[in-house]
Amino acid sequence: xxxxxxxxxxxxxxxxxxxxxxxxxxxxxxxxxxxxxxxxxxxxxxxxxxxxxxxxxxxxxxxxxxxxxxxxxxxxxxxxxxxxxxxxxxxxxxxxxxxxxxxxxxxxxxxxxxxxxxxxxxxxxxxxxxxxxxxxxxxxxxxxxxxxxxxxxxxxxxxxxxxxxxxxxxxxxxxxxxxxxxxxxxxxxxxxxxxxxxxxxxxxxxxxxxxxxxxxxxxxxxxxxxxxxxxxxxxxxxxxxxxxxxxxxxxxxxxxxxxxxxxxxxxxxxxxxxxxxxxxxxxxxxxxxxxxxxxxxxxxxxxxxxxxxxxxxxxxxxxxxxxxxxxxxxxxxxxxxxxxxxxxxxxx
Numbered sequence: 001x002x003x004x005x006x007x008x009x010x011x012x013x014x015x016x017x018x019x020x021x022x023x024x025x026x027x028x029x030x031x032x033x034x035x036x037x038x039x040x041x042x043x044x045x046x047x048x049x050x051x052x053x054x055x056x057x058x059x060x061x062x063x064x065x066x067x068x069x070x071x072x073x074x075x076x077x078x079x080x081x082x083x084x085x086x087x088x089x090x091x092x093x094x095x096x097x098x099x100x101x102x103x104x105x106x107x108x109x110x111x112x113x114x115x116x117x118x119x120x121x122x123x124x125x126x127x128x129x130x131x132x133x134x135x136x137x138x139x140x141x142x143x144x145x146x147x148x149x150x151x152x153x154x155x156x157x158x159x160x161x162x163x164x165x166x167x168x169x170x171x172x173x174x175x176x177x178x179x180x181x182x183x184x185x186x187x188x189x190x191x192x193x194x195x196x197x198x199x200x201x202x203x204x205x206x207x208x209x210x211x212x213x214x215x216x217x218x219x220x221x222x223x224x225x226x227x228x229x230x231x232x233x234x235x236x237x238x239x240x241x242x243x244x245x246x247x248x249x250x251x252x253x254x255x256x257x258x259x260x261x262x263x264x265x266x267x268x269x270x271x272x273x274x275x276x277x278x279x280x281x282x283x284x285x286x287x288x289x290x291x292x293x294x295x296x297x298x299x300x301x302x303x304x305x306x307x308x309x310x311x312x313x314x315x316x317x318x319x320x321x322x323x324x325x326x327x328x329x330x331x332x333x334x335x336x337x338x339x340x341x342x343x344x345x346x347x348x
Contacts (some may be wrong), residue, residue: 006058006059007058008056008057008058008063008095008097008098008101009056009057009058009101010054010055010056010057010101010102010104010105011054011055011057012052012053012054012055013037013040013053013054013055017055017062018037020062021037021053021055021062021065022036022037023062024055024062024063024065024092025037025065025092026235028065028092028093028094029094030091030092030093030094030123030124031065031092032088032089032092032123032234033088033212033232033233033234033237033239034067034083034086034087034088034089035065035067035089035092036234037053037067038208038209039067039083039086040053040067041208042204042205042208043069043083043084043085045204046200046201046204047069047084047085047201047345048345049069049070049071049072049084049345050069050070050072050113051067051068051069051070052068052069052070052080052106052109053065053066053067053068054066054067054068054102054105054106056093056095056098056101056102058095058097058098063093063094063095063098064091064092064093064095064098064099064101064102065091065092065093065102066082066090066091066092066102066105066106067082067083067089068080068081068082068083068106068109069081069082069083069084070113070115071084071345071346071347073346073347074346075343075346076312076346076347077116077308077312078113078114078115078116079115079116079117079118079119079312080106080109080110080113080115080117080118080119081118081119081120081121082106082119082120082121083121085197086121087121087136087138087241087277087278087299088121088122088123088138088299089120089121089122090120090121090122090123090126090302091103091120091122091126099126106118106304107304110304110306111306114307115306115307116305116306116307116308116312117303117304117305117306117307117308117311117312118303118304118306119301119302119303120301120302120303121299121301122299122300122301122302123138123299123300124300125300125302126300126302127302130302130303130304131302131303131305131310131311132300132301132302132303132311133301133303133311134281134298135280135281135301136278136279136280136281136298136299136301137278137279137281137286137296137297137298137299138275138276138277138278138279138296138297138299139275139276139277139279139289139290139294139295139296139297140273140274140275140276140294140297141273141274141276141293141294141295142272142273142274143263143266143267143271143272143273143274144267145267146267147263147264147267150263150264150267151260153293154260154292154293155291155292155293157291158256158291158292158293161253161256162253162256162257162260164253164256165218165252165253165254165256165257165260166257168220168221168252168253168257169220169221170218170219170220170221170226170252170253170254170257171218171219171221172216172217172218172219172257172258172261172262172265173216173217173219174214174215174216174217174265175215175216175217175228177203177206177215178199178202178203178206178215178230179199180215180217180225180228181202181215181217181228181229181230181242181244182199182202183225184217184225184226184227184228184244184245184246185202185228185230185242185243185244186199186244186333186337187244187246187333188243188244188245188246189244190329190331190333190337191247191329192329193326193329195339195341195343195344196337196341196344197242197341197344198337198341199337200341201341202230202242205230206230209232211233212232212233212234213230213231213232213233214230214231214233214265215228215229215230215231216228216229216231216258216261216262216265218249218254218257218258218261220248220252220254224248225246226245226246226248226249226252226254227243227244227245227246227249227254227255227257227258228243228244228245228258229241229242229243229244229258229259229262230242230243231262233269233271236270236271236272236273237271237272237273237274237275238262238265238266238269238271238273238274238275239275239277240259240262240275240276240277241277243258245258255288259292262274276289276292276294278299279296281296
């Protein structure tokens with residue numbers, strides 16, 4: 001039987017298939033950093049979520065993958081997603097039959113596990129008739145091979161902010177651990193009234209992904225950290241994923257300087273795409289990224305609803321979280337850092 005005519009079968013990822021899974025992910029155009037098999041262990045060990053990593057085979061070859069994890073919470077319900085804590089996910093495959101088979105298998109798991117909804121965090125839409133979340137966009141842009149060209153591509157006003165940061169004597173350095181990053185990040189999210197992931201999570205990311213997970217911290221002339229970012233590298237792309245700034249960063253233009261320094265680092269590592277990541281429509285980060293000359297692309301988050309009538313709105317834009325945000329901002333930072341990971345793991 002010819003391989004392209006062989007039937008498609010769906011299996012669960014085991015230790016023996018991890019190499020094949022990742023080899024497929026690194027070559028599949030629809031796959032992202034968040035499809036790598038290492039996320040399974042991170043979800044299970046660090047967040048204590050049950051996972052269902054599925055792959056489709058045809059003629060002995062992997063032709064599609066779908067990483068799934070359950071989030072079971074008294075506060076936010078019971079869901080299945082590809083993938084919690086990740087902005088991209090869904091099925092990675094160019095084989096229509098494999099996509100259909102993986103969707104059937106995911107539906108079966110969702111029903112068997114009794115979840116209220118199944119979420120596919122797709123880059124592109126697959127089903128126009130499925131319920132969807134229209135809140136998020138992503139920002140991606142090609143990088144030139146030299147710094148001068150990339151600087152010239154930044155719009156004039158934002159370019160002036162980068163140069164302000166340079167004139168202010170800021171410096172950017174890659175860190176061997178997450179200590180300085182976490183201090184800046186935790187302070188930043190606390191001021192915005194949202195719980196922070198724990199230091200252990202970031203250390204686990206760095207340990208798991210090695211050189212493909214890198215921390216860069218910006219310091220003022222006295223050597224004090226004012227801004228920091230943790231980035232992922234995948235194929236020829238850089239994805240700044242977690243970031244934070246201290247209040248002093250604003251007057252110093254440290255945030256702009258940070259992303260310029262990161263672009264320089266991306267060119268150094270031969271990256272061709274700068275992925276500014278996900279933002280919610282109408283927010284400050286959305287405007288900031290547009291000011292850098294990046295155009296938003298809507299993210300196609302699609303849902304299968306099993307025990308609810310509408311798409312969940314577990315995000316800070318939901319008015320019902322307004323009081324929680326206000327109370328969290330007034331909580332002592334040390335206490336917020338202890339409680340935050342227990343809350344965030346239930347959000348995914």
